[in-house]
Amino acid sequence: MDEFILEMRNITKMFPGVKALDNVNLKVKSGAIHALIGENGAGKSTLMNVLSGIYPYGTYSGEIIYQGNKCIFKNIKDSEKTGIGIIHQELALIPYLSIGENIFLGNERSKHKFINWDETHIKSNELLKKVGLKVDSSTIIKDIGVGMQQLVEIAKALAQNVKLLILDEPTAALNEEDSNNLLKLLLELKEDGITSIIISHKLNEIMKISDAITIIRDGATIETLSKGDKDLSEDRIIKGMVGRELINRFPIHDSNIGEIVFEVKDWNVYDPLIEERKVIDNISMNVRKGEIVGFSGLMGSGRTELAMSIFGRAYGKRISGKIIKDGKEIILKNVRQAIDNGLAYVTEDRKSAGLVLMQDIRSNISLANLKKISLNQFVDEHKEIQVAEEYRKKLNIKSSSIFQNTGNLSGGNQQKVVLSKWIFTDPEVLILDEPTRGIDVGAKYEIYTIINKLADDGKSIIFISSELPEILGICDRVYVMNEGKIVGELSKKDASQESIMKCIMKSHMEVT
Amino acid sequence: MYNEESYGGNIMDVIKNLFRKNVRQYAMLIALVVIMVFFQIATKGILLVPMNVTNLILQNGYVFILAIGMTLTILTGGNIDLSVGSLCALVGAVVGTLIITMHMSIVLAIVISLLLAVIIGIWQGFWIAYIRIPSFIVTLAGMLLFRGLTVTMLKGLTLAPFPESFQNISSGFVPDIFNVVGTSINLTAIIVGVIVSILYVVIQLKQRAKKQKSNFEVGSLMFFVIQIIVMVFIINLFFYWLASYKGIPIALVIIGVLIVAYSIFTTRTVPGRYLYAMGGNEKAAKLSGINTNKVLFFAYVNMAVLSAVAGMMFASRINSASPSAGLNFELDAIGACFIGGASAYGGVGTIVGAIVGALVMGVLNNGMSILGVGSDWQMSIKGLVLLTAVAFDVISKMKSKA
Numbered sequence A: 001m002d003e004f005i006l007e008m009r010n011i012t013k014m015f016p017g018v019k020a021l022d023n024v025n026l027k028v029k030s031g032a033i034h035a036l037i038g039e040n041g042a043g044k045s046t047l048m049n050v051l052s053g054i055y056p057y058g059t060y061s062g063e064i065i066y067q068g069n070k071c072i073f074k075n076i077k078d079s080e081k082t083g084i085g086i087i088h089q090e091l092a093l094i095p096y097l098s099i100g101e102n103i104f105l106g107n108e109r110s111k112h113k114f115i116n117w118d119e120t121h122i123k124s125n126e127l128l129k130k131v132g133l134k135v136d137s138s139t140i141i142k143d144i145g146v147g148m149q150q151l152v153e154i155a156k157a158l159a160q161n162v163k164l165l166i167l168d169e170p171t172a173a174l175n176e177e178d179s180n181n182l183l184k185l186l187l188e189l190k191e192d193g194i195t196s197i198i199i200s201h202k203l204n205e206i207m208k209i210s211d212a213i214t215i216i217r218d219g220a221t222i223e224t225l226s227k228g229d230k231d232l233s234e235d236r237i238i239k240g241m242v243g244r245e246l247i248n249r250f251p252i253h254d255s256n257i258g259e260i261v262f263e264v265k266d267w268n269v270y271d272p273l274i275e276e277r278k279v280i281d282n283i284s285m286n287v288r289k290g291e292i293v294g295f296s297g298l299m300g301s302g303r304t305e306l307a308m309s310i311f312g313r314a315y316g317k318r319i320s321g322k323i324i325k326d327g328k329e330i331i332l333k334n335v336r337q338a339i340d341n342g343l344a345y346v347t348e349d350r351k352s353a354g355l356v357l358m359q360d361i362r363s364n365i366s367l368a369n370l371k372k373i374s375l376n377q378f379v380d381e382h383k384e385i386q387v388a389e390e391y392r393k394k395l396n397i398k399s400s401s402i403f404q405n406t407g408n409l410s411g412g413n414q415q416k417v418v419l420s421k422w423i424f425t426d427p428e429v430l431i432l433d434e435p436t437r438g439i440d441v442g443a444k445y446e447i448y449t450i451i452n453k454l455a456d457d458g459k460s461i462i463f464i465s466s467e468l469p470e471i472l473g474i475c476d477r478v479y480v481m482n483e484g485k486i487v488g489e490l491s492k493k494d495a496s497q498e499s500i501m502k503c504i505m506k507s508h509m510e511v512t
Numbered sequence B: 001m002y003n004e005e006s007y008g009g010n011i012m013d014v015i016k017n018l019f020r021k022n023v024r025q026y027a028m029l030i031a032l033v034v035i036m037v038f039f040q041i042a043t044k045g046i047l048l049v050p051m052n053v054t055n056l057i058l059q060n061g062y063v064f065i066l067a068i069g070m071t072l073t074i075l076t077g078g079n080i081d082l083s084v085g086s087l088c089a090l091v092g093a094v095v096g097t098l099i100i101t102m103h104m105s106i107v108l109a110i111v112i113s114l115l116l117a118v119i120i121g122i123w124q125g126f127w128i129a130y131i132r133i134p135s136f137i138v139t140l141a142g143m144l145l146f147r148g149l150t151v152t153m154l155k156g157l158t159l160a161p162f163p164e165s166f167q168n169i170s171s172g173f174v175p176d177i178f179n180v181v182g183t184s185i186n187l188t189a190i191i192v193g194v195i196v197s198i199l200y201v202v203i204q205l206k207q208r209a210k211k212q213k214s215n216f217e218v219g220s221l222m223f224f225v226i227q228i229i230v231m232v233f234i235i236n237l238f239f240y241w242l243a244s245y246k247g248i249p250i251a252l253v254i255i256g257v258l259i260v261a262y263s264i265f266t267t268r269t270v271p272g273r274y275l276y277a278m279g280g281n282e283k284a285a286k287l288s289g290i291n292t293n294k295v296l297f298f299a300y301v302n303m304a305v306l307s308a309v310a311g312m313m314f315a316s317r318i319n320s321a322s323p324s325a326g327l328n329f330e331l332d333a334i335g336a337c338f339i340g341g342a343s344a345y346g347g348v349g350t351i352v353g354a355i356v357g358a359l360v361m362g363v364l365n366n367g368m369s370i371l372g373v374g375s376d377w378q379m380s381i382k383g384l385v386l387l388t389a390v391a392f393d394v395i396s397k398m399k400s401k402a
Helices: A044-052 A076-081 A099-103 A117-130 A146-159 A176-191 A203-209 A234-242 A303-310 A335-340 A350-354 A361-373 A381-394 A411-424 A441-456 A468-474 A497-511 B011-021 B023-042 B050-075 B084-101 B106-130 B135-154 B164-171 B187-213 B221-244 B250-268 B270-280 B282-287 B292-318 B329-339 B351-371 B375-401
Strands: A004-015 A018-029 A033-037 A060-066 A084-087 A164-168 A195-199 A212-217 A220-226 A260-270 A278-288 A292-297 A317-325 A328-330 A343-346 A429-433 A460-464 A477-482 A485-491
Touching: A004 A044, A018 A033, A018 A044, A018 A060, A018 A195, A018 A212, A033 A044, A033 A176, A033 A203, A044 A060, A044 A076, A044 A084, A044 A164, A044 A195, A076 A084, A084 A146, A099 A117, A099 A146, A117 A146, A146 A176, A164 A176, A176 A195, A176 A203, A203 A234, A212 A234, A220 A234, A234 A441, A260 A303, A278 A303, A278 A460, A278 A485, A292 A303, A292 A441, A292 A468, A303 A343, A303 A429, A303 A460, A335 A343, A343 A411, A350 A411, A350 B282, A361 A381, A361 A411, A361 B270, A381 A411, A411 A441, A441 A460, A441 A468, A468 A497, A477 A497, A485 A497, B023 B351, B023 B375, B050 B084, B050 B164, B050 B221, B050 B250, B050 B270, B050 B292, B050 B329, B050 B351, B084 B106, B084 B135, B084 B292, B084 B329, B106 B135, B106 B292, B164 B250, B164 B292, B187 B221, B250 B270, B250 B292, B250 B351, B270 B282, B270 B292, B282 B292, B329 B351, B329 B375, B351 B375
Parallel strands: A018 A220, A033 A195, A033 A212, A084 A164, A164 A195, A292 A460, A292 A477, A343 A429, A429 A460
Antiparallel strands: A004 A018, A004 A060, A212 A220, A260 A278, A260 A317, A317 A328, A477 A485
16 A cells, blocks of 8 residues: 555645645645644635545646546546545535435435435444444434534545545534544544544644644645654644744733623523523623633533523523623613623624625624714714724724625634624623634634733623633633533633533533 | 725726626616617617607606515515515505595595505515515415405406596606796706706715715726716706606606615615615624514515505506506516616615616517517516526626636
8 A cells, every 4th residue: 555645746726816725735644644734714625625626627736646546536526436525614414304314415325216215224323333423314414413413424424435534624613522522533533544634723633633734824835744743732833824933822911800790690591492491590690890701611501592692682582580780680682772781792603693794894893883873874984984994903804995795704804893893882791602713823813812902991701612722811710601500610710621621520420 | 886996097997897896787787778779779769769768767667666665675685575566456446446436535545545555564564574474475475365355346347537636646747837938848857957967966076075085095087077977968868858758757756756765775874774784694683783573574564655656656557447457567576676686685786776677677668569579579588688687697796706
């Protein structure tokens, strides 16, 4: 067997006006887990699209040698046939079909053009077992969580006898536990001789499982590091990614904490669809002036549900409890009232719930506070433009102008637009739900700086995140949530990865 | 809308740049001009004789009004209203019954009809916006319901004629008050044309000055001047045509006011912004504090009221209340919006675009009728035009993405 299963030589890919890839070289050893990292827009996904035939042969220059043969892929089907499987960031499963049907989609188990359902189910159940899923293959995709769906995608690739598995940010939407399962599975697959290429922003994961790491920056390969290299460290990788040394991943910040500004007492929320299911169970919490309070917990622990139910009952049914601001009880029946009372909520999904992607930066920034720039319901467009320009400068939104559609911005810049929108409403309490998800290291640092600045201006920040280092890096105090309850409250001093996980584990034991 | 990009001095670059940014709207405008030139030649000049220009407006008055309302519903998220044709007929029947059968005063009859439209709008808006039954289904039901009520009310017969004052809505003209000397040409129309062009120039200059004052880039001066000259020429040519026939039709005054008012409403006001935001991303709009149910509800109440206006204008034009009035009006209005650049998914579209779309359809109808093309062929050709226009949009978008 060849030592290298894949060699990509001098790949150059042009888009109208931009060179997305510039003489990229990538060598992947057979049976290895190879990580591909770089900032957003560095060209990782483009490179993988070249490899899998999404950009057909001829639209790029350079050559791909796979298992000793030169590849001429015209489409994905061609690359699949040779055993290359790609799992995209946005999962490509059909929500209303069963797991089994999805696994064999386009590759149906059939006899004389009729589907052989028995074989479909037996084979899919085998594959599910292999990827460590304990559900039946007749379960409908929409009824299982994102973590499980990710595993189904892998099962689907295995069904096609995959030899080289490409995963584009597989753990971005997963919680710690699901992420760990997935990484474990990759290691198991490695034992079976399957090579993986993993694209990820999570350095700790990469350090844990990969045999080699290739860093890409601005469409060019910077270097490839192998496991065992002496100077292989997270800092070294970050330096390679951003082209400079980030001394700190979190800006230094001295917090100036005042009185309690916002308080939630005995908060209960039920699921809007399954009415007897309690999603939030008797939660009480508070946040002080100038304080950044973290909400840590596993995916599905109820953090988003808590935030949205507080934010003008944007989520949930049969909500009970008290919200107290500046010592007085307030009642927030809808989002408008929440905004008028000084609350802001930056959603966890900026594309589907945070931005109007087909509109420009300017209209997105003004959307939640048109009142401020209008007179008798007439929008003053000049004022609006000034406001947008001001925030574009202040938050360093990289764009051709404020008239650029937000759909064309990178993740980090989109998030800055969402933040601008909410800062413009001049809130006292800002709820930030996963504000750095899917954003590269450089932009993350900028977002942290903005958050610190807001706290310094006397705003109270509620910071929801699934990334523990980030919670530890910037929060003054941390609430730990699990299964709709607060299971721990830790001061900055006491908070650590271990203490947070301990809170969660302890609550699990109490339940069972 | 603005084009804030700075343009190079080269006029070709300017045009290219503008073209690229607004391919769709300009394409339809260009298509409209091409179609007009084609029929002008094919009909040996009949298309643009003053009488026919006035006719074009009167014939298509109802499409303009319906297209305005339909733009609003489509903006909310591709929601269409299939009931507008039937509603036009129902309002015609009510107005006819009140005026012709019951001899009610015209003003009172119009007020009652508009109120009825509000109630109908609330009825449909309630199901669509608050119960969230797809608009397609609610308005399909409305289409059947209102048509049925119309036939029941008229017992299947046609009511006619209306008194002259009601006919004036569609066949009357603004009296020529300025014509003291007694020329054959309508002086009022000429004067109004001049006033409109002065207003246009003043507004344009003011906007440009304000933009420069707040340090925003503006287009090149040469392009600005050319644009103004072309627009002033078109405005005056149009009013000259009107003046050469009988002057300004009353229907045009109604339509003109509606176009201006709704253009301002959609582009300059807070509720107008809400329409676009909701169509662009309802979830984001909701989380930004916008009551999207209310926005959707309003769009359908508004549509019903505009349908009533269109229904009365049509009844006045055919001078009767007929059970078969308003047949296929909804399709004309929806077609006009899509030809004019509205997105079938919502969030994109303009009033002016819809009017251009309606004009494209209107000129096609009128031109083909003059040429003696049968109505069977007219329908097929209109269908192809609709498909071509939308296909052009989709394909040009695909290209810009690749």
